[in-house]
Every structure is written in structure tokens, then in C-alpha cells.
Amino acid sequence: MKVLNTLNPPPRTVRLLMLNYTLASTLCQPIYLCYDNSSFVLCVKQAGKVTCLAKVATKLPVRRKAMSRYSWKEQYLYWEQLAARRPATYRLHLRMWMALGTFFPLLFAIALVVLAVLLSVGISYIAWRIFVTYPLLMRFAEYIVVVPVSIVMALLYGTKQIVQSLFAPQLPPPNGVLLTRADAPRLFRILDQMCQRMDAYPIEEVVIVPDIDAAVAPWTAQTTFRRVRYSLILGLPLLDILSPDQMRAVIAHELAHLMRSSDERGLSAKARRLYHFWVRMIEIAEEQEEGAFVAPVILRFYNWFLPHFHPLAQVAERQHEQHADRIAAAVGTPKALAETLILLGLAGRWLDQVFWNRILEEELYRVINPFDNLRQSWEQHYPSARFQRWLGLQLLETEDPDDVHPSLRSRLRALGYLPVQTDPLTPAKPELPPRPSETAAEFLLGDSRASISQALFAFWRENVLPRWHESLQQIKEARGRLVVLEGKTHLTDEEIAERLMLTTIYRSREQAIAYAQSVLQSYPQHAAAHYALGGLLIDDQPEQAIPLLERTMQLDESYTLLACELLAGYWAGQGEMDRAERYRRQAQQYYQKVSEAIYERTEISPDDPLEPADITPAQAVALRRYLWQYAQIRAAYLARKVVKQYTDKPLYVLALRFRRNAFTQQEANLLEQIAQNLPVSPPLSKDNVVVLALVHRFASLTKRLQSISRATLFER
Incomplete structure (x- = not known):
């Protein structure tokens, strides 16, 4: 049951909505359509935990006012085209917006200083006049002056914080296993040589992390004059998978972000720093929103400035990523960089979906160090048809304005790595990079690799494993649920789908195939059995899997997203980009349809078209009796909102008019209570009824509801 609270607007957190669909990836588990004021989200709820599956659109990480002339994406595309056609004009615009974002806090800080000076002068003058006129008050001088002086000191401290946050921000060092020069002398020697050759700021520390990651992290020491230092973050799994040449390409790309001579680097780095400065400022302002006079000024400027500045700075960051790719290809070879980009995506997906899943499900971390066996496990799985399909999915990804990195396809095309189709009848199949004979870990770390692995395992157990306790508990519950389902002789459709999902996850592949075939x-x-069997066979027996997945979408439309993902990835991995694009467009069309359904069911306005609710007289009497007992309600109306998508899933609006025109917390609590205890029966349910109060912007809805046939439940 959804309550539209007109006293307090809906929170920015994701709100579960009222539609139930069948999600292909979870095999008939309920999927929830969600909305969070800035993006549409598809979520699945299992064992009480809500997991985000996909987003239609992602905006700023914090509050942002809607732009009147352009949407965020249109702004981004405009600046991207301007940067390509007239780069000098684009850089001029970027510098102007950066100057505005920089000078506003400076002017605000100067205003605080002037205010503090005026207060101090005024306090001194008033105190002098008081003490001259009333000498007996000299004994209370310290009590009279302490409060104004405290205000002046607070203003000066706020000024100091603003200036320091802008020009000398406190940046914490990265977390991980710190690598010293004694641990990896060859790695630091290569870093020193590359920094000198590329004219980059020196790398003072190397931090090893348990992820597929490579980045340069700035940090500052706890001193008065904070000098920015740089650490190179490298994932141990990445070192175990890449070759030495590929790791050089990674390091060269990251060092390109630190080159002193790059004007593009300086401009994009300053834009990124300014953006994150304002994000930090808004967090501070929101924390001090109650009772602080500074917060409203910061919030007002932020709501106007960041929506325009963020897409402008995003274009600069993406250009810098492309510039770093060119530098890395020049320092190393374009082939090494291209293979590295491919392996980064493949290894990340493999770690998430295969390696760590097995470690957690079988609790192997209790008896072995997972990082000791990572390379062997990788070589057991790579290369295979599954990785070929994953590569196809990576090549299908389009440009995402929210990601500063270009798509893999555009980066490979810029490096000249994508295969060219010479024969129109023979597709150009993308190739998986070969396994290296010597890994970067063996070459750069040498004998220290074992001790680094032990230290990283200890770091992982202390910092990462505690965050997975909830997942471990869910795994135990899922295993127990599978045993219960296997012991039953008669299962419902939902239970069959649930057993198919759990069997696929926690039993062998042969057992999962046998059970799916028996269900069919x-x-x-x-539909769930078709999808389960098609997903199990898509890599090894595609000629059988493709008809199964096609039939899945015919039987149940809600499997479109993930069935199309499997089919598009397979065909793209085989070089059949036209077929893959057809499935991608089909998934996008379904996605757009679902997004429109989400919007229709989450946004209620006084102008929405309404029609009589298709309920029986007995249901209307039951609602009337339930609502009549609340003396605070003057009138109640029930209507059905006209929706364009999924018309078989209706949405009802229950509008209540209270005796008092003012809507206070008391009415808000009453509205919540009514929604929770509302007597419903099909077609009404607690998932498709929106309860709202006819106050504020909904007050004009009363006359429309009165004119709708059978919409009035009662008026008194």
C-alpha cells in the first residue's frame, strides 16, 4: 500500500512499488519496479533483501533540481558535440563555470570574514560604551563578551574550513596492503622510470587490494600545509591475470592522469576536484541544515550550479580518459592496451559471478587462502564459450553519459583492435586474449607474492568478509529451502520455479539440466524451465538453447530482459552484430515500456485522467464502513487512474478529505494507519491502491472526483 504523504515529501531512497513481475534471472522471483526521484530501478527481493538489478537513468549522487531547458543527458550530448567541433570554445565555457564555482565559496568566505570583523568592532565599541557608562559592570566583562566572541570565532573557523576544503582538502589514504620498495623493487623501479619518462608526479606508495582494480589515488598527510601525494592502487587478481606488458599498459594509463605537461589533465582534474568539493560542501550543509544560516545559501547555489556544471565536467573527464588511452598506447603497444581493456571486464565478471560465489557458497575461505589459488582457478575457466559470450556483451555496451570511461567498443575501435569483416558471409568473430606464459605478479612481485597474498587475505577477512555476513546467512537459508523443496512431492508453479533457480545455483550443472528437462x-x-535450460545450454549447445530462450519470451514477457541478454551476448560473441543488435533493441523497447509503467504508477498529479473504479457494491460498502469510523474524515472517494502500460494491472486512487484543512503530522499518521488496515479484495490489493489527502496541490481534485460516477464513497 502506497501512501502519498503531502506533509513530508517521499524520501529520496528507493520506494518499492506495487507491480509483481517474473524476473528471468531469478526464475519467477518477484520483481519490483522502483523509482527514486532521479532514476528508474528494477529490483528483486529475496529473503527480505532488495537487490538492484538495473537502472534506466542515473543522475547526480545527491539532490539535483530539474533543469528547465535541457535534461541532463541533453546537456551532456550538447557539450560533447561542442567539445568535438570547437574544443577551444568548450574549454572556455568549462573555465568560466569553474571560475564561478570557485569564486562563489571564496566570496562567501570573504563575506564571513567581513562579518566577523564588523561583529568584533561592533562588540568592542558596545562593550567600551557599556563599561564607560556603567563602571560597576567591569566585574561581568568576561561574561558579557564571551558569547559575541564565540560567534566571531565560529565565523572565522567556518571561513578557514571553506578555504581549506577548496584549496587543501583532507584526502584519506587508500585502504589495502601497503607495498614497500623492499617488497617489490622491480615494480618501483619501473614506476620511477615511467614517471620520469612521462613527466608525471611521482608515485610514493603502492597499495594492493583484493579487487580487479587499478587507479591513482591522491591523499594528504595530517599536517597544516597539506601536500598532495599519490598512491597507485593495484588489484592482486589483476596482477595474477595480466602479462607484464599488459600491466605496463595499465600503469601507463594511470600515470597519464598525473602528467604535469598535459593541459587536458590539469583542466579535467581541476573540474573533478571542484565537483567533489561541492559534493562535500552539500553533505556538510545538509548535516547542518537545521539551525545553520550557512546551509540555505550553500544549498540554493548548489541546486542551480551543479546540474549545469556536472555534464560539462563529465565531458572533460571522458576526454581525459581517451587522452590517457592514447598515452598508454604510445608508451606500450595498442595491442597490449586493447587486450588489457578486454580482460578487465571479463575478469571482473568472472570474479563476481564464479570465483567469489564458489568461495562463499562452499565456505572455502575457512580452510584455504583464496588469493593463493586465484590464478589456477582462472586458468581452469579461461578461455571458454562463456567468456566469448561475456566479450560479446561488453562489445554491445553503448556510451553511458554517467560513466567517464568510453564504451569498450569505442576504445577498441580507437586502438584499431576490432576485427574487420572482409567476407560478408563470414562474421568477424572477436578473439579472446591468450593466457600469458608469465604473469605480472610473477614478474613484478617475485617471491614476495606469497607474503603479499597472506597479508591481503588478512585484510580481506577483517574488512570485506564482515560485509558479507548477510549474504552468507542467505546462502544457508537458500540451501535449507532447496532441501525442503526437494523433499516435496507436489509443487506449485512458483515452487517449481524457485527449485529451478536454487538447483541451478547450488547443484551441479548436470543435475540442473536433468531437473529442467524433467519439468519440461x-x-x-x-517459462521458468525454458529459461533455466536455455541459460544452462547457451554456451555449449546454442542450437538447442536459442529456441528455448525464444519460447521463454513468448510464454512470459517479463523474461525479455535477461533472455535477450543471453541471446545478444551469444551472437555478439560470434561476430553476428546485426542479430545481437536486434535482441538489444528488443530489450530496450521492453525496458522503456516498463519505465513508462513505473512513471505512471509512481507519479500522481491532480491532472491525471481518472475513471470509475471497477469494484462491486459489496466492496464499496466495506470500504465505506471502514472509513466511516474515522471521525476526522469528511469525505472519501475512490477512482481508477487511466494508465497506458499494463492496463491489466490497474491503479486505484483513494482520496480522503479531512475536517481540518491543515495537514499536520497527526493527519499523516492517520493516513498511514488507514493504508495499512484497509480492507481489500480483488481487484483491489494493498499493492495497487494509492492513498492521498485532498490538501495542498490535490485540493483541486475534489470536484473532479465528485463528477465521476460511483467515485464518492461518502460525504458528511
């Missing part, structure tokens, strides 16, 4: 023999129209 008994229930030939079972």
Missing part, C-alpha cells in the same frame, strides 16, 4: 516433460509451457 511434465509442464511443456513452463
